[in-house]
Amino acid sequence: MTAHTITVMRTLLAILVFAFPLLAGQEHTHQHDPVNVGKAHLETSCRPEAQKEIDRGLAMLHSFWYAEAEKAFRGAAAADAECGMAWWGVAMANFHPIWAPATPAELKTGTEAVANAQKAGAKTDRESAYIAAIQTFYSDAGRLDHLSRMHAYEQAMAALERDHPKDREAAIFHALVLVGIGINTPKDKTYAYQKRGAEILNRVLPEAPEHPGVAHYLIHSFDYPELAELALPAARVYAKLAPASPHALHMPSHIFTRLGLWEESIASNLASAQRAHEHLERTMKGATAFDELHAIDYLVYAYLQLGRIEDARKLVEQTNGVTKIDNPDQFAAAHAISAVPARFALERREWKEAAALPVPSIIDWSKVPYAEANIHFARGIGAARSNQLDAARAALARLGAIRQALVEQNSAQWADRVEIQRLSVSAWLAHAEKKEDDALQQLRAAADLESATEKHPVTPGAIVPARELLAELLLELGKKDDALAELKNVLHSAPGRRNALALLKAP
Numbered sequence: 001m002t003a004h005t006i007t008v009m010r011t012l013l014a015i016l017v018f019a020f021p022l023l024a025g026q027e028h029t030h031q032h033d034p035v036n037v038g039k040a041h042l043e044t045s046c047r048p049e050a051q052k053e054i055d056r057g058l059a060m061l062h063s064f065w066y067a068e069a070e071k072a073f074r075g076a077a078a079a080d081a082e083c084g085m086a087w088w089g090v091a092m093a094n095f096h097p098i099w100a101p102a103t104p105a106e107l108k109t110g111t112e113a114v115a116n117a118q119k120a121g122a123k124t125d126r127e128s129a130y131i132a133a134i135q136t137f138y139s140d141a142g143r144l145d146h147l148s149r150m151h152a153y154e155q156a157m158a159a160l161e162r163d164h165p166k167d168r169e170a171a172i173f174h175a176l177v178l179v180g181i182g183i184n185t186p187k188d189k190t191y192a193y194q195k196r197g198a199e200i201l202n203r204v205l206p207e208a209p210e211h212p213g214v215a216h217y218l219i220h221s222f223d224y225p226e227l228a229e230l231a232l233p234a235a236r237v238y239a240k241l242a243p244a245s246p247h248a249l250h251m252p253s254h255i256f257t258r259l260g261l262w263e264e265s266i267a268s269n270l271a272s273a274q275r276a277h278e279h280l281e282r283t284m285k286g287a288t289a290f291d292e293l294h295a296i297d298y299l300v301y302a303y304l305q306l307g308r309i310e311d312a313r314k315l316v317e318q319t320n321g322v323t324k325i326d327n328p329d330q331f332a333a334a335h336a337i338s339a340v341p342a343r344f345a346l347e348r349r350e351w352k353e354a355a356a357l358p359v360p361s362i363i364d365w366s367k368v369p370y371a372e373a374n375i376h377f378a379r380g381i382g383a384a385r386s387n388q389l390d391a392a393r394a395a396l397a398r399l400g401a402i403r404q405a406l407v408e409q410n411s412a413q414w415a416d417r418v419e420i421q422r423l424s425v426s427a428w429l430a431h432a433e434k435k436e437d438d439a440l441q442q443l444r445a446a447a448d449l450e451s452a453t454e455k456h457p458v459t460p461g462a463i464v465p466a467r468e469l470l471a472e473l474l475l476e477l478g479k480k481d482d483a484l485a486e487l488k489n490v491l492h493s494a495p496g497r498r499n500a501l502a503l504l505k506a507p
Contacts, residue, residue, distance in 0.1 A: 037063060038212035038242035042169045045123035046083035050076040057089045058169070062213030063245035067327070069093045077120070085127055087117035091134045095153075097180025098220055098457060100331040101146035103367075111138045126167065129160045145410055147184050153177055161200075168204055172213045175200040179220050186413055186454040194221045198230075212242040219251055223457060225493045228258035239268065246276035246291035253298050257460045260496025265302040265460075269295040280326055287324040290333035294458070297336040301460040304347045305498045316344045322362060334363045334371035335458045342378035342463050347499060354382025355391055369402045370414035373421055374463055376402070380425030381464070384432050392429045399425060416453055420446045424466050431473060440477075443470040447486070451493075461497075465490050468500050475506055 040059040044051055057072030073089030080086065090113035094106040102110065114135045122128040133156035137149045144152075157174040164170050175197040182193030198221035201214050208214055215238035222231035235252035242248035250272035256265035276291035296315050303312035319340045325333050337360050345354035357378050359365065365372035380395030382388075399422040406415035423446035430439040446466035455461060468490045474483035483503070490500045 036242065036244045037065065038245070038248070039210055040169070040213065042085070044083065044085040044127060046076065046085055047080040050080035050083045050086055052076075053079060054083075054085060054089060057093070059212060059242065060245065061089070061092055062172070062211070062216060063242045063248045063251075064096070064098070064216075065245050065247060066093045066096065077116070082120055082123075084117040084120040084122045084131055087113045087120055088127075088131050088134060091117065091138065095134065095137055097150065097177050098183055100458075102141075103329060107138065107141045110134075111141065114138050126160075126164050129156075129163065130170075133157050133160055147181070150177060150181050150184065154181060168208060168211075171200050171204050172211070172217070175204075175221075176213070176217050179217055183220070183454075183457060184413065186416075186456070187452055189452075189454075191224060191227065194224075194227075197221050210241055212238065212245075212248060215241055216248065216251060219255055220457065223254045223258065224454065225258060225495075228255050231255045232259070239271070244275070246272045246279065246289065246295070249275055250291070250295050250298070253295075253302075253460075254457065257298065257301065258495075260305070260494075262302045262306050262496065265298060269299045269302070273299070284326050287326045288322045290325060290327050290330040290336075293319065293322070293325070293336035294332040297332075297339055298460045300340050300343060304343065305496055307498060309348065312344055316341055320360070325362065328363060329367050331368055331371065332458050334365070334368040335374070337363055338371045338374035339459060339463060342374045346378055346381060346464050351382040351386035352388075354378040355386055355388055357382075369405055370411070370418055373399055373402045373418045377421035377425060377463055380421075381428055381469075384425065384428035387432060389429065389432055392425065392432070396422065396425050396429060413453075413456070416449060417456070420450050420462075420466050423449070424464075424469050427473065428469070431476075436477060439473060440470075443473055446470070451489075461494055465494060465497070465500075468497070468503070471500070471503055475503065 037056070037059040040062055041055050042058050044054055046054060053072045053076035057069040057076065060069035060072060070090055070093035073086050073093060076083055076086035076089065091110045094102060094110035094113070096102065114131065117131045122131055133153060136152040136156045140149060140152070154174070154177045157170065157177055161167070161170045161174045178193045178197035178200070182188065182191060182197070185193065198218060201218050201221065204211070205214050215234040218234040219231045219238065222228055232255060235255040238252055239249045250269055253265040253268040256262070256268060273292045273295035276289035276295065280287055280289045280292070296319055300312045300315050303309075303315070319337060322337070327333060341357055342354070345357060357375055359372065359375050363371070376395045376398045380392050380399065383391035383395060399418060403415050403418040403422055406418060423442045427439045427442035427446065430442060443466065447470045450462065450466045467486050471483040471486035471490065474480075474486065487500050487504050490497060494500070
């Protein structure tokens with residue numbers, strides 16, 4: 001990072017600390033209000049009863065409560081048949097810049113919503129610009145990939161922001177798509193798009209310190225080891241701005257996890273899981289919310305770093321016992337279902353337990369193959385390290401097949417992550433077969449690939465970092481100095497990792 005960049009970042013941190021402190025310290029009287037999702041407003045030409053639903057949907061949109069936001073926008077459309085911006089909101093609720101690419105069903109719903117928005121009409125040039133901007137994302141879905149359409153939408157939002165400089169929401173949505181492009185470009189370690197988004201949010205922040213989207217997107221902008229400290233002011237206030245949103249309660253834990261603040265991460269995710277559970281008890285009794293599973297994923301990680309094994313075990317049992325999910329195709333739910341038991345077995349070094357992990361039937365893994373890979377990664381490492389070499393080879397073959405499928409789907413980001421897992425399993429299998437040079441070569445390749453890219457926001461961290469696995473192998477081979485250097489790198493990117501700290505003290 002250049003001296004100029006460091007100076008800019010320090011200045012930004014000072015602004016953030018100045019803007020957020022009163023909010024961070026106050027207890028909002030409405031903190032436990034079940035309908036408080038924060039304050040946001042987008043001026044439209046729609047009827048007052050529709051405008052109310054638009055603002056409500058907008059606030060939920062800024063906390064990624066997409067399903068509930070869509071309900072509010074559809075309510076606005078029902079209240080005003082000539083409100084094109086209501087259908088704009090439905091289209092936005094099916095567009096997830098930070099999450100995974102839209103599913104075929106979401107693309108269909110979003111495309112239909114854009115058509116409805118155009119049919120209902122826009123009464124101002126600004127409303128037309130909003131509808132045209134989201135149309136750029138949906139219109140070429142059959143021809144262009146997700147990231148290309150994100151770039152097209154970004155250009156449209158940049159023009160909208162330029163043409164309407166007093167429109168705060170235009171600036172915030174422009175910042176969001178910039179951050180989303182950065183997250184979907186994980187090998188750009190300069191974080192150029194994220195920093196551009198943060199500059200916009202920093203400009204808006206003094207005027208709107210209670211806007212949930214500003215705090216939320218600042219967290220995503222700085223959700224990286226080198227930048228995480230910059231997001232602490234936002235992390236410590238965001239949950240207070242939208243306390244009814246499970247995601248708003250969870251999101252601060254991204255920064256707490258990056259900085260090894262395990263107790264704060266646990267508190268954040270306990271609140272999120274409870275809020276998600278309460279919401280689903282009212283709306284889909286008997287099912288488990290994907291938001292709750294996402295929080296559990298982070299909780300198990302934090303509990304393991306503190307050595308709170310029994311607390312983690314209870315959540316693993318809860319996860320394994322899930323029989324119905326509110327949105328089973330949602331990628332965070334699938335990731336939690338696979339990552340929680342995989343992480344629990346491997347972090348405890350229970351190799352036979354890891355090797356015997358089942359592939360849960362509750363998820364259609366063909367829709368989320370990268371999540372299925374977590375199970376085969378755990379199986380492969382566990383089998384190789386408990387001398388079940390045929391089982392390790394079977395896991396390795398499955399990881400290879402998943403990676404190839406992702407390559408054919410042009411999902412390079414997930415293909416790289418599965419490749420890291422495949423190389424790691426292959427290395428430990430080679431070690432079991434006494435092929436030490438091959439083992440070291442493959443683990444170094446896995447560690448370098450992992451260092452060259454960023455983790456996806458869905459996960460608190462790799463199931464086991466490849467560089468940590470490399471350090472452990474080096475220790476087994478008597479290369480202690482090399483191992484210590486690798487462990488220092490692990491702890492730089494993942495402060496407070498319990499196993500890395502333990503390996504540092506190994507004789």
